[in-house]
Amino acid sequence: MLRRALASRSSEAAIISTRVSLPRGSIPPPPTSSSSSSSSSREGRRPRFFSTTTTSAERPVDDDEWETVVGLELHVQIGAKTKLFSGAERLYGAEANANVAPFDAALPGSLPAVNARAVELAARLGFALGADVQSRSSFDRKHYHYPDLPHGYQITQQRSPIALGGSLDVFVRDGVSGTLRVERLQLEMDTGKSSKAKSSTLVDLNRAGSTLVEIVTAPDLRGAEEASAAAETFQKVVRFLGVGDANMEEGSMRVDVNVSHRTRDGAVAGERCEVKNLNSFRSIARAVAHERTRQIALLKRGQRVRRQTRSFDPATGATAVLRDKEALLDYRFAPEPDLPPVVIEPAALRAIKAAVPELPSTAAARLTNTAGLAPKLAQTIASKPSTVAYFDACAEAADAWSTRNGTVTVDKQDVANWVTGVLVGAVKRAGVTHKGGAGGEPLRGLPESAGAARVGELLARVAASTSMDSGALEATCAAVVASMPEQLAAYRGGRTRAMGSFVGEVMKRTKGRADPRRAAEIIKTLVDQ
Template sequence: MPVSDFEVVMGLEVHAQLLTRTKIFCGCSTAFGAEPNHHVCPVCLALPGVLPRLNAEVVEFAVRTGLALGCEIQPKSVFARKNYFYPDLPKGYQISQYELPVCLGGGVDIEVDGVPKRIRLTRIHMEEDAGKSVHDALGGSAVDLNRAGVPLLEIVSEPDLRSVDEAVAYLKELRAILMALGVNDGNLEEGSFRCDANVSVRPRGQAALGQRCEIKNMNSFRYLKQAVEYEVARQVELVEAGGKVEQETRLFDPDRGETRAMRSKEDAHDYRYFPEPDLPPLLVDAAFVERVRGTLPELPRARAARYREALQLSAYDAGVLVADAGVAGFFDAALAAYGGGPERAKKVANWVNGEVARLANETGLAPRDWKLAPAALASLLRLLDAGTLGGPGAKQVLEVLFREGGDPEAVVKEKGLAQVSDEGAIEAAVDEVLAASPVEVERYRGGNRKLIGFFVGQVMKRMRGKGNPAVVNALLEKKLGGA
């Protein structure tokens, strides 16, 4: 049978680093990028005699996330020791939660090709991250424990995903929610939002689940897509050949575009879970839950619906804006400064999703690090509306504002980018272009009206992009049509 005759069954385990300043069981910094083994102390190094102390903000963030995702917040949860041996795990066990997690149930609503679907959640629990093993080209290895003890939420879905597209949509929606809640920065490159995929296949129509393999630590939507597609094809080929899929943990090699075996997959009993004796049960009372509920912000799907209904933005524009809470906040502030209804909202969205997004991608800067202020974008758009600036000049001004900040009017004056609307100056440029292009003029008058774009481009080139397009077009049509 071809791959299309098989059904993919998939569940994801997302590890989201929480935006706390300190680690989950000690006061060490969680800041990314420090020198190796700089943010460590006796607790996260697991020196003899030390005791963990739970970071209260981690609990609040876990409850906040659980409420946003419709989970049942457990009044009593218990930390457990997950035992395994690896060089970057100083204690020889990881403090996590197992039988009694802080959140149960819930779900994430997605839409693929216009079809809505709810992906159920099994649980959300708190745990500490391990350190990082660093391997060099000569075969040497070192351990950096800065990340050991960094607080994580593990968000475990039910095996409800049936395609790579559903998996990517689920991850994007979950990432947007966590960022909107302010509990995670969504940074895939730094590994603060990453996932493991449990993948199996079965012939379509079969009720029994196939044997699953776990693909570890993917921190890119593209890598997830590539890894799952490869793994599905590998498992189908095995089944078709009469073989058996072995339960195992696999890694994705992006250079070769394939997964490879890492180790046999452990079951829960292999980790020898038992309650953490150095931490008492966590009790979360109803008053605390309600207080946290009162702080929940507008979530991405609700925000996107507001943009579509109140501002008449397209589903695409709304979706792009709400994918990053920082971008959506910037849009809201810029629109408030610019003022107006749906027409102006569309204009702001076009610039935020267009030129601003391009500059953000080029620089790799998150919205909180942009030098461009929302009010400055609003001022720039007003200069466009007034005819003081043309499109090309506005893009140049925007780039300066994004990289350096400042006032749009001052940048226009300093760079000499003001748009020329004087008919005399534009007419002189038009005459020069027509005189230099006799062949094109004859072709235009012969019926090739598409050449108007050529003439406009030549005039704008002579005027260094400063000519008022409306005046340029009017003069060209007058001279070409009237000759």
């Protein structure tokens, strides 16, 4: 009812204009103005080969004695249906100021109430990153004035965040991977969007109050490539977990990088600079590369790198000062009096933890290490939880069959090849849903003959038959022929159908391991002698 009441008002105030002129440099940057997001989508459409040509500013400096140290701050919008505190819907691309509850517009008398689903999703992300998810976390107010921040403060988790610690495996190139430590995950409220019109600033509050999880990493990354690969990995993880879209162009994932430089021998170490609101992976790499050139040039001249907050312009590939940290903003942090601490009961914590699927990187590592798959194959299978589940069920069924029949164990590589080569394509063509089916089947809608257990058994049979060496098969065949004189006489008398009895007996004696066609050939040569 509240929303409807506001919606009727929002038509007149569909776009709120501000007449106040804002002092430059002393205010935090607007998160992703509409103009910059449009330029980033242009950038996204650019042909791939463009990325190899760089402007002089971006060209990497060949100074191997300098090491680039990068840490990330990622803001990921949580994909809960409603906002963090207000119950208004969270939709991208709705009409301006259509999804605004009284709290989102900071109307007098409105109060926040925490969205349990958003907390759950943040906890899920925390668990997936191996973080220590806190059973008790609390909210604080971070004060600053900006037109798209209606309350005049952002509700965030400064003192006790929802999760501490954790790490993420980052693959830079094939085979090269490292562990990026995560320092903290905190829940916070997103701001609205402001965009410049001719003589005024337009504010759209649809995004205001959406749930953000801020992920702060340790400065474990070295260089531009690692930084953008790490951000990409985070995106994959967020999408994989179903925690959010993490769409950089839509602003549902935004990245700040902290870049500093030092000589490898540790003799010189510069201050760090923060480049804010990067909205594509390429921008991340370019911003870090630009900072490398700029900071090393300063340090080489014996100058100081000033601690600054900088912005990145994708059009020029250069960063520019937003504000000096020397003139540090005073956010006047204070406990949020309208919200009691968030308490997640131990049982709920356990349930959330149990429901976290295996991360692709973890699954890939497991498949490589314990199943002995090639890294590439392991990654392909690990990219989807349903494929991993199918693979696991299939391999298990094959093992069970071979143990039962005392045959050789199946090579997991064969199972993996069948899954990636046959199943994935077939599933895609058939449009099978990637969800659990009845009877523990990992995929729903597959014909019974393609079920994981059945396929596993078949693969085990094939393995057994191909593994049987020809000498043993010939011996068995000879024994069979010798033990069945009546059938031999009948066959030699022209009753070729007796061949079936021989093959059947061979199959029986080999417990089905023999390839019936080969057995028939061998028997034929034996009886024809």
